[in-house]
Amino acid sequence: MAATIYEVAALAGVSPATVSRVLNGGRVSEAYAQRVREAVDTLQFRPNRTARNLRRQRSEIIALIIPDIENPFFTALARGVEDQALRAGYSVVLCNTDEHPEKEARYLEMALSGHLAGVVLAPASAATRLDALVESRLPVVTVDRPAHGPEVDAVVMDDVAAARRATTALYDQGYGRVGCITGPRDVDTATARATGWREVFLDRSAGGDPAEYVRFADYRVAGGRAAMLELLRLPAPPDAVFVANNLMSLGALQQLVEADLRPPAVGLASLGELPFLPPGTPGITVEPWPARELGTAAAALLLERIDGAEGPARTVVIRAAGDEPVQPQA
Amino acid sequence: MAATIYEVAALAGVSPATVSRVLNGGRVSEAYAQRVREAVDTLQFRPNRTARNLRRQRSEIIALIIPDIENPFFTALARGVEDQALRAGYSVVLCNTDEHPEKEARYLEMALSGHLAGVVLAPASAATRLDALVESRLPVVTVDRPAHGPEVDAVVMDDVAAARRATTALYDQGYGRVGCITGPRDVDTATARATGWREVFLDRSAGGDPAEYVRFADYRVAGGRAAMLELLRLPAPPDAVFVANNLMSLGALQQLVEADLRPPAVGLASLGELPFLPPGTPGITVEPWPARELGTAAAALLLERIDGAEGPARTVVIRAAGDEPVQPQA
DNA sequence: TTGTAAGCGTTATCAT
DNA sequence: ATGATAACGCTTACAA
Numbered sequence: 001m002a003a004t005i006y007e008v009a010a011l012a013g014v015s016p017a018t019v020s021r022v023l024n025g026g027r028v029s030e031a032y033a034q035r036v037r038e039a040v041d042t043l044q045f046r047p048n049r050t051a052r053n054l055r056r057q058r059s060e061i062i063a064l065i066i067p068d069i070e071n072p073f074f075t076a077l078a079r080g081v082e083d084q085a086l087r088a089g090y091s092v093v094l095c096n097t098d099e100h101p102e103k104e105a106r107y108l109e110m111a112l113s114g115h116l117a118g119v120v121l122a123p124a125s126a127a128t129r130l131d132a133l134v135e136s137r138l139p140v141v142t143v144d145r146p147a148h149g150p151e152v153d154a155v156v157m158d159d160v161a162a163a164r165r166a167t168t169a170l171y172d173q174g175y176g177r178v179g180c181i182t183g184p185r186d187v188d189t190a191t192a193r194a195t196g197w198r199e200v201f202l203d204r205s206a207g208g209d210p211a212e213y214v215r216f217a218d219y220r221v222a223g224g225r226a227a228m229l230e231l232l233r234l235p236a237p238p239d240a241v242f243v244a245n246n247l248m249s250l251g252a253l254q255q256l257v258e259a260d261l262r263p264p265a266v267g268l269a270s271l272g273e274l275p276f277l278p279p280g281t282p283g284i285t286v287e288p289w290p291a292r293e294l295g296t297a298a299a300a301l302l303l304e305r306i307d308g309a310e311g312p313a314r315t316v317v318i319r320a321a322g323d324e325p326v327q328p329q330a
Numbered sequence: 331m332a333a334t335i336y337e338v339a340a341l342a343g344v345s346p347a348t349v350s351r352v353l354n355g356g357r358v359s360e361a362y363a364q365r366v367r368e369a370v371d372t373l374q375f376r377p378n379r380t381a382r383n384l385r386r387q388r389s390e391i392i393a394l395i396i397p398d399i400e401n402p403f404f405t406a407l408a409r410g411v412e413d414q415a416l417r418a419g420y421s422v423v424l425c426n427t428d429e430h431p432e433k434e435a436r437y438l439e440m441a442l443s444g445h446l447a448g449v450v451l452a453p454a455s456a457a458t459r460l461d462a463l464v465e466s467r468l469p470v471v472t473v474d475r476p477a478h479g480p481e482v483d484a485v486v487m488d489d490v491a492a493a494r495r496a497t498t499a500l501y502d503q504g505y506g507r508v509g510c511i512t513g514p515r516d517v518d519t520a521t522a523r524a525t526g527w528r529e530v531f532l533d534r535s536a537g538g539d540p541a542e543y544v545r546f547a548d549y550r551v552a553g554g555r556a557a558m559l560e561l562l563r564l565p566a567p568p569d570a571v572f573v574a575n576n577l578m579s580l581g582a583l584q585q586l587v588e589a590d591l592r593p594p595a596v597g598l599a600s601l602g603e604l605p606f607l608p609p610g611t612p613g614i615t616v617e618p619w620p621a622r623e624l625g626t627a628a629a630a631l632l633l634e635r636i637d638g639a640e641g642p643a644r645t646v647v648i649r650a651a652g653d654e655p656v657q658p659q660a
Numbered sequence: 661t662t663g664t665a666a667g668c669g670t671t672a673t674c675a676t
Numbered sequence: 677a678t679g680a681t682a683a684c685g686c687t688t689a690c691a692a
Contacts, residue, residue: 002466004685015663020687029661046462049443051685054380054668061440069424070405072606078399082426086433091440094399094424096412103416110391110421113379132374136332250606276402276580276606334669345679350671357677381669384684664691669684676679 003043012039023047053115062090062302063111065104067124069096072275073246073291074122077143080295081120088303090117097124104128112138118302120295123147126186139305143298145189151313153301155294158319159189163196163242166269166287170240171204173285175267178205179213179238181227181248190216193244193271213238217248224251232259240267246274246289253284290318333373342369353377383445392420392632393441395434397454399426402605403576403621404452407473410625411450418633420447427454434458442468448632450625453477456516469635473628475519481643483635485628487620488649489519493526493572495650496599496617500570501534503615505597508535509543509568511557511578520546523574523601543568547578554581562589570597576604576619583614620648 009016012035021028022036039045053059062085066074078094085092095107104124111119112132118139121128126148133140134150141153170178180197183190198210215230217223224243228251231238243249249270256266263283272289297316339346342365351358352366369375383389392415396404408424415422425437434454441449442462448469451458456478463470464480471483500508510527513520528540545560547553554573558581561568573579579600586596593613602619627646 005687006685016686017663017665017688018661021662024687026688027661032662044462046439046443048384048685049440050380050384050445051668052687054378054384054670055685055687057668063423069399069408070402070605072400075400075405078426082428091425091436093393094426095421096408096424098412106421109376110379113376115380132376274606275400276604335671336669346669347671347679347681348677351678354671359677362678378669381684382671384668384686385670385672387684662692664689666687666689668686671683673682674680676677 002048003045005045005047008036008039008043008045011043012036057115059115059117060090061116062092062118062120062299063095063107063116064092064120065095065097065107065111066122067097067099067104069094071247073272073289076275076291077122077295077298080292080297081299082295083292084296084299084303090303090306099124101125101127108133112136118306120298120302121147139302141298141302141305143294145187146315153298153305153314153316155298155301155316155318156189157290157294158317159192160196160199161319162271162287162289163193163244164200166271166285167197167200167242168204169285169287170242170267170269171200173240173264173267175240176206177208177213177236177238177240178267178269179215179231179241180210180244181215181217181224181231181241181252182244183217183219183248185216187219190219190244197242208236219245219248221247221251221254224248225255226251228252228255229259232261238266240269242269242271244271246270246272249274249284288320290320293318332378333375335375335377338366338369338373338375341373342366387445389445389447390420391446392422392448392450392629393425393437393446394422394450395425395427395437395441396452397427397429397434399424401577403602403619406605406621407452407625407628410622410627411629412625413622414626414629414633420633420636429454431455431457438463442466448636450628450632451477456518469632471628471632471635473624475517476645483628483631483644483646485624485631485646485648486519487624488647489522490526490529491649492601492617492619493523493574494530496601496615497527497530497572498534499615499617500572500597500599501530503570503594503597505570506536507538507543507566507568507570508597508599509545509561509571510540510574511545511547511554511561511571511582512574513547513549513578515546517549520549520574527572527574538566549575549578551577551581551584554578555585556581558582558585559589562591568596570599572599572601574601576600576602579604579614618650620650623648 005016005019009019014032019036022033064078064081068074082092097104101124121142122144128147130147130149143155146154167178182194194214201210215227217227243252256262269285271287273286335346335349339349344362349366352363394408394411398404412422427434431454451472452474458477460477460479473485476484497508510524512524524544531540545557547557573582586592599615601617603616
C-alpha cells in the first residue's frame with residue numbers, strides 16, 4: 001500500500017536519512033536528490049504525518065474551537081484565522097463545541113494529545129480550564145471571551161465603547177429612551193456591553209431606572225425575542241433598543257415585526273452585522289463587530305508563540321472593524 | 331512534562347502492557363486495574379494520541395471538508411454530520427476549502443496521512459480527485475455534489491424534483507412566467523435544478539424560450555444579484571423567479587428591492603432556507619433544502635464503512651426535508 | 661555529504 | 677492474567 005521512506009531509499013539506492021533530507025531541505029548532493037525525487041514519484045510516496053508528528057512532537061495544524069458554527073460571527077472569525085494561518089503554512093481545522101463544555105474539553109484534549117501546533121479558542125463558558133494546555137506549553141489564544149484560570153494571550157473587542165457608540169447613535173436619531181438586551185450575567189462581554197449602554201442611558205434618557213430597561217438574555221435568537229417582548233410590555237416601554245449581539249438582534253427584530261413595531265417605529269441598534277438581512281430593512285443601526293479582525297489578530301499572536309515567542313500573556317483589544325489592534329498592558 | 335505509559339507502569343508496579351490493557355479494556359485483575367487507575371490519576375496521564383494512532387494506523391477523527399463555511403447550508407450539514415459522528419464516539423473537524431481545489435487537496439492529504447477515520451466531502455469542484463484516498467482504503471462519502479473518478483458513497487438531494495416543486499409553487503400562486511437562476515454550467519446540481527425548472531416552464535408558461543429565461547450564475551450572492559438584473563432587463567421580463575440556492579436568493583432579493591420590485595411584485599422561490607431572513611418578508615417561497623439530513627445520511631454511510639462494511643459504492647437520494655432517505659441502485 | 665541507529669509513545673504478539 | 681519486546685514510519689544525533 002502506502003510506501004515508506006525505506007522503500008523510497010531502497011529504490012533510490014540511498015539511506016532513509018537521505019530521503020528525509022531531500023524531503024525536508026537538508027544538505028544533499030544534486031545527484032542523489034534527483035534520484036530520490038524520482039523514486040518518490042514512481043512510488044507515489046506520501047510521508048506519514050502521524051509518524052513525523054510523533055517524532056517531531058508537533059504538527060502543522062492549528063485548531064480553532066468555537067461555540068457555534070451556525071453563528072456568522074464565528075464563521076467570519078474563522079476566515080480571519082485561516083487567512084493568517086494558511087499564509088504561514090499551517091492548516092486550520094474547526095471544532096464546534098455547540099456551547100457544551102464537554103465537547104470543548106474533548107477538542108482541547110484532541111489538540112493536546114494530537115500534538116497540534118496551537119489552539120485559537122472562543123471559550124464556551126466561564127468554566128473552561130486551560131491549565132493542561134498551558135502546562136504542556138501548547139500555545140493558546142482566546143478570542144471574544146477571555147478564559148479564567150492561567151493567563152493566556154487573548155483578543156477581545158472594546159465592548160464598552162462599541163455599546164456606547166451604538167446606543168448614542170439611537171439617541172442621535174431622536175429616540176428618547178433606549179432599552180438594552182445583552183447576554184448572560186456571568187459572561188464578561190455581556191456585562192461590559194450593558195455598562196456601555198448604561199452610561200449613555202443615564203446621560204441622555206429623560207429619567208428612568210436603567211435596571212428596568214436592561215435584559216440579560218442568552219445571546220441567541222430565542223432569547224432576543226423573549227427579551228424584546230418583556231421590554232415592550234413595560235409600563236413605559238422603550239422606543240428603541242440596543243441589542244448586544246447579532247443573533248439576539250434577529251430575535252428582537254422578529255418580535256418587533258410581530259408586534260407591528262417594525263423599525264423605525266421602534267429603533268434597533270445591533271452590535272454585530274446581520275449578514276443575511278436583505279437591504280431595504282431601514283431603521284436598523286449596525287455597530288460593526290470586527291469578527292474577522294479578531295480572528296487575524298488571534299492568529300497573529302498564536303503564530304508568534306508557535307515560533308517560540310516567550311514572555312507574559314498579552315491582551316489585544318480591537319476597537320472596531322478596520323481599526324489597528326491596540327496592545328494595552330501586558 | 332506529559333507522563334508516558336512507562337511512568338504510569340513504574341508507579342503502579344506493573345508493565346506498560348498492563349497499563350495499556352486497563353486503558354483499552356483488556357483482561358486485567360481488579361487489583362492491578364485499581365493501582366493503575368490511581369497512578370493514572372496522580373500522574374495526570376493522558377495517552378499520546380499520535381503514538382497510538384501511529385501504532386493502530388487509525389484515529390477516531392472524521393474530517394468534514396466543505397467549500398464555504400459562511401454558507402448556512404454547509405453549517406447545517408455539519409450539524410447533521412456531527413450529530414451522528416459524536417454519537418458513535420468520533421470527533422469531527424471541519425475544513426473549509428473556500429472553493430479552492432488546492433486547499434481541498436491539502437485537507438484530503440491531511441486526512442490521508444494523518445490516519446483520520448474517514449472523510450465526508452462536499453467537493454469544491456468537478457476536478458476533485460479521490461483516487462489516492464480510495465487506493466488507501468480511507469472511507470469517503472461525498473455530499474451535495476458527487477465527485478468524478480472512482481466510485482464512492484454519495485448522498486445527494488433530488489434536485490430535479492425540488493426545482494419542479496418550487497417552480498410549480500410560483501405558477502400556482504398565479505405568476506405567469508417564471509425565470510430561473512441556477513449555478514455554474516459544469517456543476518451537476520445546477521443543471522439538474524435547471525432541468526426541473528425547465529420542465530415546469532415549458533408546461534405552464536404562455537410561450538417563451540426557456541433558454542432566454544435561465545441564467546447560470548455562481549451559487550453566490552453576487553451572482554444572484556447580477557443574474558436577477560439581467561432577467562429584469564429582458565424585453566419581456568419574468569414576473570417570478572426560481573433561484574437554485576440560498577445565497578443567490580439573497581442576491582436576487584437584494585436586486586429586486588433595489589429595483590423596487592420587492593416580492594410579491596415579483597415572485598421568488600428559493601431552493602434552500604434563508605435562515606436569517608426576518609419574518610414579515612412575504613411573497614417568498616422556500617423549498618426546503620434538507621441540509622442537516624444530508625449530513626446525517628452521509629455520516630451514517632461513512633460510519634458503516636469505518637466499521638468495515640464492504641461492497642460497491644452506494645448513492646442515497648434525499649427527497650426533501652423530513653423524508654426518509656431512499657436507496658436506489660447500488 | 662552520507663549512513664547507522666536510536667528513539668518518539670503506543671499497542672499487539674508472543675511467551676510465561 | 678501478566679510481562680518482555682517488536683513494531684508503527686519518521687527524524688536526527690552521531691559517525692564515518
